[in-house]
Amino acid sequence: MAGVKIDQLARYYTINGQEIKALKDISLNIPDGSFITLVGKSGCGKTTLLRLLCGLEQPSRGQITFLDQNQQVIPGKGRVSIVFQEPRLMPWLTVEQNMAFPLFKEKDRERVKQTVAHFLELLGLKKFKDAYPSQISGGMAQRVALGRTLCYDPDVILMDEPLGALDAFTRKKLQNELVDIFQLQKKTIIFVTHDVDEAVFLGQRVVILDGGRVLEEVEVPLDYPRNPLGQEFFRIRERIYALVMGER
Numbered sequence: 001m002a003g004v005k006i007d008q009l010a011r012y013y014t015i016n017g018q019e020i021k022a023l024k025d026i027s028l029n030i031p032d033g034s035f036i037t038l039v040g041k042s043g044c045g046k047t048t049l050l051r052l053l054c055g056l057e058q059p060s061r062g063q064i065t066f067l068d069q070n071q072q073v074i075p076g077k078g079r080v081s082i083v084f085q086e087p088r089l090m091p092w093l094t095v096e097q098n099m100a101f102p103l104f105k106e107k108d109r110e111r112v113k114q115t116v117a118h119f120l121e122l123l124g125l126k127k128f129k130d131a132y133p134s135q136i137s138g139g140m141a142q143r144v145a146l147g148r149t150l151c152y153d154p155d156v157i158l159m160d161e162p163l164g165a166l167d168a169f170t171r172k173k174l175q176n177e178l179v180d181i182f183q184l185q186k187k188t189i190i191f192v193t194h195d196v197d198e199a200v201f202l203g204q205r206v207v208i209l210d211g212g213r214v215l216e217e218v219e220v221p222l223d224y225p226r227n228p229l230g231q232e233f234f235r236i237r238e239r240i241y242a243l244v245m246g247e248r
């Protein structure tokens with residue numbers, strides 16, 4: 001388990017001699033075991049922030065620190081795993097083998113088997129463990145991608161619009177499952193979405209990015225499971241819409 005401290009983070013790119021400031025100045029405190037959702041207009045820097053957090057890219061300026069439960073700095077990088085919009089499974093491996101893949105170095109194969117069996121059960125994939133990715137639906141494939149991440153047992157899970165490509169029914173179902181998994185596992189989750197309803201349904205805090213900066217952090221003090229038709233849900237949702245649309 002780990003929390004994340006982000007200090008004055010910036011990321012610049014240069015294209016044809018022109019500097020693009022994808023992230024200008026981001027500072028955030030993400031407590032251990034919290035569920036944070038990130039929203040903002042296209043191009044505001046959401047994906048760039050996730051890429052920096054998982055070490056796929058290096059910052060131009062600023063710092064990312066992973067902290068343990070006692071607020072002590074975890075040396076080096078935290079154990080971070082990312083789930084993308086598309087499941088990115090290996091087509092030549094079965095569901096079970098895809099989920100076991102991050103544990104390929106683990107010598108205790110019996111433990112690996114038990115871990116995978118646990119998450120197959122939790123994600124309702126037991127019946128499909130021997131199927132190949134081409135034989136399962138998009139929603140199931142995304143569950144396998146989540147299962148693969150959970151088997152790895154990271155301190156922090158990053159999700160970049162993981163439900164964005166799914167139909168509305170499957171999306172709703174997986175949102176509920178994610179809430180259940182969060183409550184069971186208590187992992188730190190940082191979840192990017194374009195969907196404000198999804199952000200409020202899932203996140204304990206919604207972080208709004210705008211032009212590479214944090215525009216505002218909105219707490220969601222509602223118990224899980226949340227009622228999207230509830231008055232307080234509606235109020236928070238409207239506030240976030242107004243902030244994203246610049247109608248403050």
Ligand SMILES: Nc1ncnc2c1ncn2[C@@H]1O[C@H](COP(=O)(O)OP(=O)(O)OP(=O)(O)O)[C@@H](O)[C@H]1O
Pocket residue numbers: 013014015020021022040041042043044045046047048049
């Ligand atoms: N590798 C790169 N080289 C140059 N510019 C980049 C690169 N990656 C991102 N950018 C630019 O940085 C800005 C932020 O991009 P990013 O993908 O983080 O936005 P986003 O909020 O995730 O957008 P979307 O919601 O559309 O996915 C954009 O202007 C984008 O064009």
